[in-house]
Amino acid sequence: MLGSAGTLLAGTLIAGAMAIPSAQADTRHRTDPAAHGAAIAAARAAKTGIDWKDCPADWGFEKPIQCGWVSVPVDYAKPYGKQIKIAVDRIGNTGTKEERQGALVYNPGGPGASGMRFPRRVTTKAPLWEKTAKAYDFVGFDPRGVGHSAPISCIDPQEFVKAPKQDPVPDSEADKRAQRKLAAEYADGCKERTGAAMLQQMTTPNTARDLDVIRAALGEKKLNYLGVSYGTYLGAVYATLFPTHVRRMIVDSVVNPSREKIWYEANLDQDVAFQMRWDDWTKWVAKNDATFHIGDTPEKVEAQWVKLRAAAKKNPLGGVVGPAELIAFFQSAPYYDSAWVPTADVWSKYLAGDTQALVDAAAPDMSDTAGNAASENSNAVYTAVECTDAKWPTSWKKWDRDNTALHKDHPFMTWANAWMNLPCATWGVKQQTPVQVKSGKGLPPVLIVQSTRDAATPYEGAVELHKRLKGSRLITEKNAGSHGVTGLVNPCVNTKVDTYLLTGKTDSRDVTCEPHATPAP
Numbered sequence: 001m002l003g004s005a006g007t008l009l010a011g012t013l014i015a016g017a018m019a020i021p022s023a024q025a026d027t028r029h030r031t032d033p034a035a036h037g038a039a040i041a042a043a044r045a046a047k048t049g050i051d052w053k054d055c056p057a058d059w060g061f062e063k064p065i066q067c068g069w070v071s072v073p074v075d076y077a078k079p080y081g082k083q084i085k086i087a088v089d090r091i092g093n094t095g096t097k098e099e100r101q102g103a104l105v106y107n108p109g110g111p112g113a114s115g116m117r118f119p120r121r122v123t124t125k126a127p128l129w130e131k132t133a134k135a136y137d138f139v140g141f142d143p144r145g146v147g148h149s150a151p152i153s154c155i156d157p158q159e160f161v162k163a164p165k166q167d168p169v170p171d172s173e174a175d176k177r178a179q180r181k182l183a184a185e186y187a188d189g190c191k192e193r194t195g196a197a198m199l200q201q202m203t204t205p206n207t208a209r210d211l212d213v214i215r216a217a218l219g220e221k222k223l224n225y226l227g228v229s230y231g232t233y234l235g236a237v238y239a240t241l242f243p244t245h246v247r248r249m250i251v252d253s254v255v256n257p258s259r260e261k262i263w264y265e266a267n268l269d270q271d272v273a274f275q276m277r278w279d280d281w282t283k284w285v286a287k288n289d290a291t292f293h294i295g296d297t298p299e300k301v302e303a304q305w306v307k308l309r310a311a312a313k314k315n316p317l318g319g320v321v322g323p324a325e326l327i328a329f330f331q332s333a334p335y336y337d338s339a340w341v342p343t344a345d346v347w348s349k350y351l352a353g354d355t356q357a358l359v360d361a362a363a364p365d366m367s368d369t370a371g372n373a374a375s376e377n378s379n380a381v382y383t384a385v386e387c388t389d390a391k392w393p394t395s396w397k398k399w400d401r402d403n404t405a406l407h408k409d410h411p412f413m414t415w416a417n418a419w420m421n422l423p424c425a426t427w428g429v430k431q432q433t434p435v436q437v438k439s440g441k442g443l444p445p446v447l448i449v450q451s452t453r454d455a456a457t458p459y460e461g462a463v464e465l466h467k468r469l470k471g472s473r474l475i476t477e478k479n480a481g482s483h484g485v486t487g488l489v490n491p492c493v494n495t496k497v498d499t500y501l502l503t504g505k506t507d508s509r510d511v512t513c514e515p516h517a518t519p520a521p
Helices: 010-017 022-031 033-048 127-135 157-161 173-194 204-217 230-241 264-287 298-314 323-330 337-351 355-362 369-389 396-409 414-426 459-468 491-503
Strands: 066-073 083-091 102-107 136-141 223-228 246-252 447-451 473-477 511-513
Touching (some): 033 066, 033 204, 066 204, 102 230, 127 136, 127 491, 157 369, 173 369, 173 414, 204 223, 204 230, 204 369, 223 230, 230 246, 264 298, 264 396, 264 414, 298 323, 323 337, 323 355, 337 355, 369 414, 396 414, 447 491
Parallel strands (some): 102 136, 102 223, 223 246, 246 447, 447 473, 473 511
Antiparallel strands (some): 066 083, 083 136
């Protein structure tokens, strides 16, 4: 997973919703029924607006955060056909009426993650966002299929989280056959539980169209957007489809938008980058051996990892934590620097004899039915979007050859990632051709933020998007790799993000920043 949320006159709203040069719109709408449908849906949403109310108590959002719904077509080629409701929430800007610049809409990634926690950055007084909050309403949403927005499913949630699962690293052809069977069954389950009509429309372009309908419903002539991880690809597709509707856009930790990369090759690239960042972490663990006592060289730390995997494979810890569960827990360290200390701490306790600490951290909680349903839903959306967005190899020989070769030098994530994506090889609905991401006339400068050692979205993705979006600026955080740079304390990055959101100004050239502080044990 790419994984981590004022009232105007109706006449102004409609004008805002239709703010696209008519000749350009007419040409595109004749050749693209979905573009025509998106314009109709946006105009409708501009008239309707959003009926903001206190959020339902069980959603977990405190006042003054408000919640509402935006209706969108399931299929934009049929704008008057079946509609679904997209859940949105907001908190007003903290500054004066004069300081307000509009709404800032957020997507944290996935695909499959909810952005609804974004307004809580204001209620929890997150210091990095204080200046921006003065100028903008913070708006989050559940993308189509996620959470409260017509949620989809591929398998019974309790079955989905049940442990221990088979070791992702196969020992035999029989192991591979078993995993292939599970992947095919999962793909079938997506179609059965979600329905082909909805599954066919679970794409990034449709989510981008939903985003434009949300923009119109908010009464915003143009979109201010912050996208992280997969949210960068959503932003890139939005910028391609609606260049004249963008006001400010920040993309942070960037998915490579190349058609050749979406999505099979992108996942292979991840495997290489995850190994690199895992190695960064094991070096740090070794450097802090006085605290953790795991090993005083990276090689000794790696040997302990291999030993732990083998022990859990032979006898799952607590009966429930095998190699698959270990990978799911430990992968948070290469993802996020904030997980470096907690992950090493749990491992250290295990080696000191406290097995339960690791079981508690890595095992599923079968009593948490709501949390398990959310996990299953998130994975269902991830699979549905990536499998429907693009054509995937259907030849098992290719999957086997590519992942066997990659695993030799990049063993941490390769096979686990392969099995997670393998349902795409037997997908039950038509797979699309990805959007050709590019600049369109009227697109303002986009701010791109990326670290050089990111595991989930390798650095090359940011470089590729920068090439494609004319006038964009790239901020590089060098020698760092925590996924999601804008959420970290790094004044070099933070001040440039604030300046861009508050003034629209970017540096005259691309900028390289020193890394944020390394975690201290």
